[in-house]
Amino acid sequence: MELLLDLNQPDWLSDADLAERLSQELPGVTIHCGPPDRPLPEVTMAVTSAGRPGFANFLPNLKLVQKLGAGVDGVLRHGDLPDHVQVARLASTSQAEEISEYVLGAILCWQRGFLKYARIKHWASERPEHVSERAVTVLGLGQIGARVAQDLSQRGYSVKGWARSPRTIPGVECLHGAEALDAALAGAGYIVSVLPSTPETRGLFDAAGLSRLSADAVLINVGRGDLIVPSDLCAALDAGALRGAVLDVTPQEPWPETDPLWQREDVLITPHVSGWSVEGGMDVVSDNYLRLQKGAPIRNLVDRTLGY
Numbered sequence: 518m519e520l521l522l523d524l525n526q527p528d529w530l531s532d533a534d535l536a537e538r539l540s541q542e543l544p545g546v547t548i549h550c551g552p553p554d555r556p557l558p559e560v561t562m563a564v565t566s567a568g569r570p571g572f573a574n575f576l577p578n579l580k581l582v583q584k585l586g587a588g589v590d591g592v593l594r595h596g597d598l599p600d601h602v603q604v605a606r607l608a609s610t611s612q613a614e615e616i617s618e619y620v621l622g623a624i625l626c627w628q629r630g631f632l633k634y635a636r637i638k639h640w641a642s643e644r645p646e647h648v649s650e651r652a653v654t655v656l657g658l659g660q661i662g663a664r665v666a667q668d669l670s671q672r673g674y675s676v677k678g679w680a681r682s683p684r685t686i687p688g689v690e691c692l693h694g695a696e697a698l699d700a701a702l703a704g705a706g707y708i709v710s711v712l713p714s715t716p717e718t719r720g721l722f723d724a725a726g727l728s729r730l731s732a733d734a735v736l737i738n739v740g741r742g743d744l745i746v747p748s749d750l751c752a753a754l755d756a757g758a759l760r761g762a763v764l765d766v767t768p769q770e771p772w773p774e775t776d777p778l779w780q781r782e783d784v785l786i787t788p789h790v791s792g793w794s795v796e797g798g799m800d801v802v803s804d805n806y807l808r809l810q811k812g813a814p815i816r817n818l819v820d821r822t823l824g825y
Contacts, residue, residue, distance in 0.1 A: 519560045520560065521557060521563040522565075523563065533550060539803055561581065568591050568592035573599065580601075582605070584819075585802075605818055607801060608816075613664040616661050617668045651706025651733070652706055653675065653706070657679075659711070662678065662711035663686050666689045667687065667688065677689065681694070705730075707734065714744075715824035718740075727753040737763040739792070764785070
């Protein structure tokens, strides 16, 4: 069996760097780098960040796609991956830590007035928000969302968490199911989305979804970019239906420089940097390759019907 690496993210992690690391963990394994330009019948596992359209057509014996980075929608959305091919996600403890730090930083930017002071550029002080003044709701309670919720709770924030199925997190009021979403959102000053991209979450915050938020809410998205409809977000902000937004993910990346969101003083956009490191979970790549050889259960397996 052979391995294909096609991350297509050289500014983040190059195929060559990953190949060098894996060659030490998988001695003797043939590792191909870059998009395939010819059939590779010996490749049974592909490692990718997004998954180029049609890449599986060159891999007739592909059995497993190992996703690096957040989300698996980039692999699943093309629709040309055979049904029998398994998909595994990365579960990085370091990314969870980094995203939790990012969320705290985003909240503090609003809580301590950093964005306003950077904008007005003159001496005009205001009382900062106290940690007890605005509750936080975290949407999505997987490995990353649970870490975000627990870290915020431990810092003294009142935190609710919402997920599709039941979860238990110390110090966090956990709600679940579509019928509980309104209760989760009610009264929250900060809404943090760590949701995956699924048919149920895409466009969740369109005009109707945004109308469910409190007028003093700040929406922070570190999940998937298609959760929010940008034009509806602009309209909601113009109408005073929410206070602001922090977006680390957008429906298209890079986000067009001409888009009105860039010009808004109540929106902060960062270029998908909330979770950068892949350490603390990279062993899954070599481990899953060996498991595939042995016919053992794959770690971090994705339910392709659910999308996560």
